[in-house]
Amino acid sequence: MSKNFRWRGLTIAIFIVIALLYLIPSLPGGAPQWWPGAFPEESVHLGLDLQGGMHLVLEVEVQEAVKNDLQRAVDDIKENLREEKIRYYELKRDGINGINITIMSADHRDSFEDLIRSRFNEYELRDGAPAEKGVRYTLVLKKDTKAQIMKMATDQALETITNRIDQFGVTEPDIRALEDNRIQLQLPGISDPDRAKALIGQTAVLEFKLVDSKNSVDEAVKGNIPAGDELLYETVRSDKTGTINKTPFLVKKTAVLTGKYISNAKVSIDQQYNEPNVSLTFNSQGARIFERITGENVGERLAIVLDGNVYSAPNINEKIAGGRAQITGRFTMEEARDLAIVLRAGSLDAPVHFLEERTVGPSLGKDSINKGFFSMITGFVIVVIFMVIYYGFSGIIADIALLLNVIFIMAGLAVFEATLTLPGIAGIILTIGMAVDANVLIFERIREELKLGKTPRTAIESGFSKATVTILDANVTTFIAALVLFQFGTGAVKGFAVTLSIGIVASFITAVFIARFVFDYLYIKLNWKKLSI
Numbered sequence: 001m002s003k004n005f006r007w008r009g010l011t012i013a014i015f016i017v018i019a020l021l022y023l024i025p026s027l028p029g030g031a032p033q034w035w036p037g038a039f040p041e042e043s044v045h046l047g048l049d050l051q052g053g054m055h056l057v058l059e060v061e062v063q064e065a066v067k068n069d070l071q072r073a074v075d076d077i078k079e080n081l082r083e084e085k086i087r088y089y090e091l092k093r094d095g096i097n098g099i100n101i102t103i104m105s106a107d108h109r110d111s112f113e114d115l116i117r118s119r120f121n122e123y124e125l126r127d128g129a130p131a132e133k134g135v136r137y138t139l140v141l142k143k144d145t146k147a148q149i150m151k152m153a154t155d156q157a158l159e160t161i162t163n164r165i166d167q168f169g170v171t172e173p174d175i176r177a178l179e180d181n182r183i184q185l186q187l188p189g190i191s192d193p194d195r196a197k198a199l200i201g202q203t204a205v206l207e208f209k210l211v212d213s214k215n216s217v218d219e220a221v222k223g224n225i226p227a228g229d230e231l232l233y234e235t236v237r238s239d240k241t242g243t244i245n246k247t248p249f250l251v252k253k254t255a256v257l258t259g260k261y262i263s264n265a266k267v268s269i270d271q272q273y274n275e276p277n278v279s280l281t282f283n284s285q286g287a288r289i290f291e292r293i294t295g296e297n298v299g300e301r302l303a304i305v306l307d308g309n310v311y312s313a314p315n316i317n318e319k320i321a322g323g324r325a326q327i328t329g330r331f332t333m334e335e336a337r338d339l340a341i342v343l344r345a346g347s348l349d350a351p352v353h354f355l356e357e358r359t360v361g362p363s364l365g366k367d368s369i370n371k372g373f374f375s376m377i378t379g380f381v382i383v384v385i386f387m388v389i390y391y392g393f394s395g396i397i398a399d400i401a402l403l404l405n406v407i408f409i410m411a412g413l414a415v416f417e418a419t420l421t422l423p424g425i426a427g428i429i430l431t432i433g434m435a436v437d438a439n440v441l442i443f444e445r446i447r448e449e450l451k452l453g454k455t456p457r458t459a460i461e462s463g464f465s466k467a468t469v470t471i472l473d474a475n476v477t478t479f480i481a482a483l484v485l486f487q488f489g490t491g492a493v494k495g496f497a498v499t500l501s502i503g504i505v506a507s508f509i510t511a512v513f514i515a516r517f518v519f520d521y522l523y524i525k526l527n528w529k530k531l532s533i
Contacts, residue, residue, distance in 0.1 A: 005520070005525055008517050009521070012513070012517060016407070019407050019410075021039055022040045022411040022414040022415055023410055023411050023414065025041055025042060025414070030043065040414065042417060044414050045413075045417060046188065046189075046369070046419065046421075047188050047419045047420060047424070048174070048186045048188040048360055049360070049421055049422045052188070052359070052360045053187050053188040053189050053190045054185070054190045054358070054359055055357070055358040055360065056187070056197070056200070057178070057183070057184050057185075057357075058161075058183045058185070058200070058201075058353065058354055058355065059181060059183075059355050060153055060157045060182070060183065060350050060351075060352050061352065061353065062154060062181050062350055063096050064153075064351055065149055065150060065153030065349050065350035066141070066146060066149050067093065067096055068349065068350070069149050070096065070099060073120065073123075073139075074091060074092065074099055075254070077091060077099070077120065081103075084112075084115060086103055086108045086111060086115070087103065087104040087105065087108075088103045088104060088134070089102040089104055090102040090136075094138070098140040099123070099138070100136070100138055101139065102133065102134050102135065102136045102137070103137070104133070104134040105134060106134070106135050109135055113125060116137075120139065122141065122142055123140060123142065124139070125138075126140055150181065154177060154181045156348070156349050156350075157183060157352060158175065158177050161175060161200055161348075161352075162175050163344075164199055164341055164342055167341045167344065168196065168199055168341060170187045170189070170196075173185065173186065173187050174494075183352070188419065197354065197357075198338070199338050199341065199342065201352055201354070202342050203307055203348045205306070205307055205308075206258065206262070206304075206343060207255035207259070207305045207306075208255060208257040208290075208302055208304060208305070208325075209252050209253075209254075209302070209305055210251065210252045210297060210300055210301070210302060211249055211251050211252075211301035211313055212229050212250045213301065216250075217249070220250045226250075228254070229252060230250075230251060230253045231248055231249070232249050232308065232309070232310050233247060233309065233310060234246070234249060234310040234312070235309060247310075249303055249313055251303045251305070256293045256302075257282075257286065261282045261285060261289065262280055262281070262282060262283070262286065263281050264280070264281040264344060265279070265281070265340040265343035266278070266279055267279075267333070267336045275328070276331050276332070276333045276337075277327060277331065277336060278340050278343065279324065279325075280324065280325045280326065280327065280343070281323060284323070286323060287321075287322065288323075290320060290323055291319060291321050291323070298318060299316065299317075300315075301313045304327050306339075311328065376425055376432070379429050379433075380402070380432055383432060383433070384399045387399055387436065391443050391532075391533055392533060393532035394443055394446075394531070394532055397518050398436065398443070401435070401510040401514050401515045401518075402432060402436065404506075404510050404514060405431065405432070405506045405507050405510045405511075406428065408502075409431065412502035412505075413499070413502065420495070420499070422492075422495070423495040424496060424498060426496060427497070427499030427500040428499050428503060430503070431499065431504065434504070434507055435506075438467075438475075438507060439511050439515065441470055442463055442464055442468075442471075442515070443463070445462070446459045446462075446463030446531075446533055447533060448463075449463055450531065450533070456523050456528070456530070456531035457523050457524055460516075460520070464516050468512050471508065475504050475508050478500075479501060479504045479505070482497045482500040486498060486501065
């Protein structure tokens with residue numbers, strides 16, 4: 001029996017010490033200077049409502065996604081018509097509704113219609129009436145296809161933004177889709193809102209385009225842009241004077257390689273100029289394309305274009321194998337890091353714009369913390385006083401278990417790196433009531449056994465054994481409900497479910513095991529005769 005007490009006491013002491021070690025970094029001032037690196041260093045994370053941060057509502061411009069899809073279809077149709085040797089006068093996108101095509105010869109009507117119906121069945125083929133030149137057709141995007149493109153644009157934006165925020169290092173962000181192609185973000189602890197907005201909203205369309213060396217850039221600047229080309233600029237800001245210099249580039253419209261083939265992007269330091277740049281690694285398919293393009297265009301320049309801006313246009317001196325490239329552009333370390341994040345996380349198929357922005361300041365967070373903790377302490381004190389008055393010395397034991405219960409909950413939040421929110425504090429307060437409820441069940445059982453004339457030792461054993469089954473049943477059902485809330489809830493509901501789940505486990509341990517150990521130690525080990533309950 002003595003050995004059993006020793007092991008039970010040692011186990012409880014270890015749990016308490018571990019809990020306190022996890023809570024020390026959360027105390028005012030954080031962990032002390034001498035705090036060993038082997039000990040936990042993470043404090044309890046506070047939610048947006050407690051520590052401040054940003055609340056954003058974005059709208060995904062799904063119409064742009066439809067336009068992009070239609071433009072890709074135009075390019076695909078051009079390629080197919082070229083393969084089938086069907087000549088055309090006109091082939092262009094018609095807003096966000098469809099595509100206008102005028103083929104040159106009526107003799108190609110059947111082969112053209114067969115081509116569209118077999119390869120582009122997401123479009124309705126209309127008209128086919130003779131035009132001033134050739135035969136005119138209209139391809140109308142089907143409603144269900146259009147709706148699917150819009151939904152996918154929102155879903156992709158949600159996933160991409162989530163990836164960017166995760167890599168940005170925000171703890172426990174709340175990101176979810178709303179109605180009407182909108183996305184809500186709550187970002188606790190953001191200290192640089194402008195940087196976060198720039199990171200979220202950047203479309204990050206990366207393209208590699210060949211520079212047209214055969215035609216004059218000067219003529220293009222004057223407006224004489226050859227067919228199949230476009231005029232883009234490289235913008236460079238002088239560090240000394242702050243002036244902006246723009247260098248024009250005449251490049252091919254069609255990108256030979258895009259950012260979708262990127263498998264990784266990271267910041268590196270240029271050895272020659274000691275400036276940060278972004279190193280890219282392509283996947284296997286992208287590496288093969290990059291090797292083929294550089295091999296076929298030795299001596300030409302390849303422009304690296306991000307969101308329509310030329311970042312660099314290096315010469316291709318030889319075939320480049322291995323699937324690696326660099327983006328240079330006189331970045332600051334922060335700019336290079338953010339660019340690497342958006343390239344790793346993927347581009348937005350449709351741009352987003354900010355509908356709502358609220359910044360929760362630290363003063364509001366502090367006020368919320370003070371009110372929340374005042375409520376918790378007030379409830380705790382009232383319960384403590386009631387238990388002592390109603391159950392005497394046994395009530396003091398219950399109060400000790402209750403204090404340990406709160407310590408275990410806070411330590412659990414630190415262990416799992418969960419976030420404490422205002423609803424989470426409400427969950428702790430509810431858990432305090434549930435923990436007391438468990439002790440009440442046990443104490444009333446003990447009282448019943450004492451009334452039957454049993455000794456304190458027998459009454460304690462019988463009271464705990466009979467009440468434990470009831471407590472376990474109640475806690476299991478509540479724990480299942482908390483898990484459901486956590487799985488399917490969002491935001492405030494999850495914050496409540498987290499503390500409730502941890503609190504249920506902690507209250508069961510403190511009420512059934514720790515309080516039982518104290519009673520056993522006093523009335524079995526020390527052989528106390530009188531039971532105050």
